[in-house]
Amino acid sequence: MRKVCTKILSIAGNVVTVKAEGVSYEDLARIEASRGTSLAQVIRLDGDTVYLQVFAGARGVSTGDEVRFLGRPMTVGFSENMLGRIFNGSGEPRDKGPAVSDNRIEIAGPAANPAKRVIPSRMVRTNIPMIDVFNTLVESQKLPIFSVSGEPYDEVLARIALQAEVDIIILGGIGIKFDQYMYFKNTLEEGGALSRSIFFIHTAADPIVEGLMVPDLSLAVAEKFALDGKKVLVLLTDMTNFADALKEIAITMEQVPSNRGYPGDLYSQLASRYEKAVDFEGAGSITVLAVTTMPGDDVTHPVPDNTGYITEGQFYLRNGRIEPFGSLSRLKQQVNKDTRSDHRAIMDGMIQLYAQYRETEEKRSMGFRMSDWDKKLLKYGDSFESQMMDLKVNVPLEEALDNGWKILADCFKPEETNFRSELIKEYWPKT
Amino acid sequence: MSSHRGEIVAINGNMITVKFNGDIIQNEVGYVLSRGRRLKSEVIKINGDRAFMQVFEYTKGISVGDEVEFSGEMLSVQLGPGLLTQIYDGLQNSLPRMAEDHGFFLPVGVELDALTGDDKWEFTPIADKGDTVTAGDYLGWVPEGIFEHKIMVPFYLREEYTVQEIKEKGTYGINETVARIKSASGEQVDVTMNFNWPVKIPISAYREKVQPEEPLITKIRIIDTLFPVAKGGTYCIPGPFGAGKTVLQQLTSRYAEVDIVIIAACGERAGEVVETLKEFPELVDPRTGKSLMERTIIICNTSSMPVAARESSVYTATTLAEYYRQMGLDVLMLADSTSRWAQAMREISGRLEEIPGEEAYPAYLESRIASFYERAGLVELADGGRGSLTIGGTVSPAGGNFEEPVTQGTLKVVGAFHGLSRERSDARKYPSIDPLESWSKYKSIIEEEKIARAKETLRKGQDVSQMMKVVGEEGTSIEDFIVYLKGEFIDAVYLQQDGFDKVDAATKAERQKYVFAKVVEVLDKDFSFREKSDARDFFYALRHKFIDWNYKEWESEGFKEQEQGIDSLLKGENNEESVHQNSEHSG
Incomplete structure (x- = not known):
């Protein structure tokens, strides 16, 4: 199975070709170049022409270098x-x-x-x-x-x-x-x-x-x-x-x-x-x-x-x-149903509001007068960015959810949000 | 029958070039014999004595000079009772049986019979001795789960036959002869309960194709109401990644009102298939009270499985679907994703060094897509009954841009387009079908005027919203502002649906009609508010009540109570006190 070739037919980029028989697809070969040895892998077979991709690069490879087929694919x-x-x-x-x-x-x-x-x-x-x-x-x-x-x-x-x-x-x-x-x-x-x-x-x-x-x-x-x-x-x-x-x-x-x-x-x-x-x-x-x-x-x-x-x-x-x-x-749906009953609602609800904040932020930057609702959204967006999005925040999930409700209660009335009534009853912070 | 042999002369990725003797057939199956393995391959091009073949397995380890054995047959699937509940790969090998025999990984070069010969079936004859039959006619039936699985005259028989003998009611294996038929020319055929059919040839043993009209209820409101699908029709769901194509397909496969669902997971994530195949046996089909799996076949060729088999998986699924359609059943075939199938074609085309078309897809891409969707249809069968095959395919356009060859090629041939939008999924509006871009040529369950009313509101609402981005809220008249709020309202309470809630995930046709009428009532109502903030408060309170309503069981006490709350809110709209009270109440 082991074969040695001493004539490299072509070198282009990091691919060299040699003539050999009995070589399998994706087999490994070792090229002994003057600069050092390198592994190469068979990436195409055409008749007895074998295309090899040289891992260490073909730079410095001579047409007279020895190519030795190892008769096995790459292993670790x-x-x-x-x-x-x-x-x-x-x-x-x-x-x-x-x-x-x-x-x-x-x-x-x-x-x-x-x-x-x-x-x-x-x-x-x-x-x-x-x-x-x-x-x-x-x-x-x-x-x-x-x-x-x-x-x-x-x-x-x-x-x-x-x-x-x-x-x-x-x-x-x-x-x-x-x-x-x-x-x-x-x-x-x-x-x-x-x-x-x-x-x-x-x-x-x-x-x-x-x-x-x-x-x-x-x-x-x-x-x-x-x-x-x-x-x-x-x-x-x-x-x-x-x-x-x-x-x-x-x-x-x-x-x-x-x-x-x-x-x-x-x-x-x-x-x-x-x-x-x-x-x-x-x-x-x-x-x-x-x-x-x-x-x-x-x-x-x-x-x-x-x-x-x-x-x-x-x-x-x-x-x-x-x-x-x-x-x-x-995959979040696979796990967030078992964490806390408000997890999914907070996940969607806070993002929907944040999306509205982004729109308002756009309007504000164009110089429009801000309605009361817009002002609420702006306040919300700021809190969301500093207390949720900042990568410095390092808190467990449950604390993060509680923080979410606090931010919401701080900015909105319950009915201004999209949450189901049962959740609001259970989690909306009482003032 | 050829049964020739050949020898590999070149290997390039999953394509091999084989030098052969004698005659071979285009799309014939051959086996590469390498190191004691048999690797299934298919002829895709023939030139002189060279056959170009795509290998359905990884080509690692095969060599120039390896022998190839031709089978004389085109790539086929086995048809017969026992297909339902199966989980196959793209070549109809059972994955669970593969796991039993070979453990965690998919073995190379292993082929299993699609139907094990072990099961016995309770056969009841339909045809009588002396009857004249042709391909597709019913000879008898066996119970398969909840269905009457018809035993048919094999589709490949082209003549008229006379039933010479038919077995009596009794229990038989799938390979036992149940009937003997004879043609006028004297050809005698022993019919068993199973036969093979090549996947790339449509089954046409029916009287005629007819126009699909009856709506297929998916229980997804935005689809059934605004962009319906018909039984026997076709539709496509293009969308960028993360817009919810697969979730939408999963919901459809669970709740759609059809007899049989065939899921072709083509080149997509293994994890999603696992969800389906682990959850379906546990889920109850509301129509039958049995497990959902009893009406399902899963064809699964995930993205890490060999590419060539991905191409065939779509055809395998379609052929199985057509087979059940021949029994007079309504079949839904869901392909996720047709882009992966197209990419598999592109890979092979590249290796064949064909002149590439747009984005390197082959020039025949469009015709392949068209002939695939054309296999759908409502057909009138020989016994006068009707069967339908509906095809829904997702498309995964590169960069989410619909101006690409696969999406465009698909849009030309389908009857409904459910375009998913990145903006909607970013804003967590699910299903993220864009109500302004999508279209359907089929008839809805709801009167056209009402739908026109809803679409008009959505469009105008969108216009106002665009305008408000330029002139601001203060520059918008209160009338326009109300239009905008109405647009937002119908979107939030009707078009969006919570796929993870057991009530809201599936809305029956009856409920859709009822709720939609109420929504249109809101759209038609003239409101007058003093301030925009009053209007906003009112609509938000109304929205809140509607969303709560969506979560209530149909016709339950809670449903009726919630409806009364909505009605009284609507009646008292100009009375600020009542608005206030109501909103406080809901909080």
Whole structure:
């Protein structure tokens, strides 16, 4: 099965072609270049021509370099000893520790059978009111944070990671800056969570193709832990870099692009990663939180757009706050019926009023006279922003709900709101 | 029957090129034999001695030189009693049985019989010895849950046949012969309770297609009243992500007044399918008192499952739906989402290196969409009975922009358009069907004048609201302001519906007629208020009462009491005292 070729026929972008026989689709090969060795993966077979995508990049590869086929697809080591360790985008140690070779598992394995999944039913408490009250995060959910570069998305990820009650945290960094990586490392260390974390880090300085493996590596390891009954939280940042790497390969392979240069299978590619989020019947779970930066704050950009159709909602991070509009947790209905009887009503009612505030705010900025109702809305909007939306607010769900009623009572008469009479009777603060 | 073999010469993603000998059929199924596995594939293009095939499994691990075995058959589904309550993947493999045999993950290269031969069915003959029958005629029936499942002359038989023998009432397995029929040309056929039919060919064993007229009650007010769907009609729900397409489909699948619902979860989230398949067996169908699952088939090919099978899942679902329609039942097929199906076509088209059309979709996209929706319809069957197949598809337009090929291709062929809007879902107005953009060509359960009245109010209310953004509230006359409040009122109390409340989630036709009449009464009433704030207070109080009314059980004591409250508020509208009192009361 092992084959060695010593003649590279073509090099274009990060894709090289060689002549070989008996090679299987998605097999791995090792390229021995003068500059160092790199792994490569079969991405197309045409007769005896084999197309390989080179993880370390094709720069410096000579047509005379040796290509050795390994006769197996990509694998990653898996053991309990991985906790607290840091690996690169090829799954090799980045922290000078020993390589994990005892138990190799295949990555990008088959999809979970929907019949073996259970309906997610456990809330993940984050103590961020905009999440807990309005868009509750649920164990086994897949959820991206949409934002422009520069927003505090890493901080939100780290805070959720520390606050959430999970057994294992896996961080997959794709094309991240070195200081982002250090930030996660230091924050998790200070929070005492590093010993239950595993990092797969591909930084912006590493070859772009290597980043393509990071989600698969992270999720394959997460899946093993979940099957062992562990609750795993996978953090992926930044999935836009992942999509850009896909685009680069697709264009090199001369595929017809569908939208702004991205390949037509972008949806399927992203989905096969995000769909690894799962709650197994009788075993553990995987929750996936990812960062998707939106070029030009444009949510219709193909990456956030396709992502939104795959994930179970999204958090919009704008101006340092989680926006109530557009942010959505599709699974919140699974859990918010059991928290408190006013949870759903507060969730919808406060947002409807906040929407009216936004309209009034628009009118005010155009210089219109404010009616009494408008003034009430303005007061409400201010309180809502400072007591609910501000990311500094760190209170449990129940307290946040109580605060909600206080804000409402402070600004409105009960009948000016949309709440059902029974709820008003029970929760409206008595003066 | 060919049963030829071939050899793989190229692999590109989920498409393989196969060099073959002899004759093969377009859309023929073949199996890749690789490492002891059999991977199901379908021929999608033939050129010389090369067949281009899409593989319904992950192609990881297959090699150039691997053998391909052709089956001689097109991609087909098995039809017979026992389909209801099943949960299949896009190729009609049972997912629960797959889980029993293979655990947490979907195995590669495993195929299961759609119907296990183990079950016995209580057969009652309908046809008599000597009867003349053609394809689709009823030979007998078996009870399947709450339905009379008809045993039909297989649809692929093209001649006229005479019944030579028919089994007596008794219990038989699906593979046992229940009738023997013979054609004039002497062809003799043993009919069992099941047969296969290729998914991409519509079943046409009926007398004629007729115009769909009878409304299909979904119990969603904005649909049934303003943008109705007819039994045998088609509709589409385009909307950006997060606007509530799937929730709307789920509600429809639960409450719609049809006999059978077939859900095709095509390339969407696994989690949503799990909700349906875990909850449906627990939910009671109000029409029958039995579990909802008894009238449901789920075809599930989620986004992480192989792409090619996604394309076929829509056809599989349609074929099963057509089969039950042939029994004279009303069938609703819900496809979520047709965009994923279109994208699967795009992926394959790209790999075939076809010249791309708009947004890289293939040029034949529109005709494929059209022929898919054309499989819906109300048909008159050979025995004079009627069966209908209604198709509702969601569309997931890129960027939420309806000016894209899949939405546009769909709008040309459907009978109703329920466009979801981002603004409405952002403001938590559910269902977020845009009342100004959407349309329907079908007849509503409510008189046209009343609907025109409501639509006019909504449009004028919207105009005033736009104007107020420019001139402000103080620049708006009180008459216009009342129009605006009336528009807001009908939206809040009638068009919006709480899908998570057990009463409000489903409104029967009778109740819709009753409540809508009351709403129109408010719209028709001339109000006069001194100040805009009085008008606002009044309408908010009225809205409050109406919303509470929506939560009361139909014709219950609470319902009647609440109605009296509304009536007295309406009567006393000019009396400020009473407005005040009432609003205080409700608080």
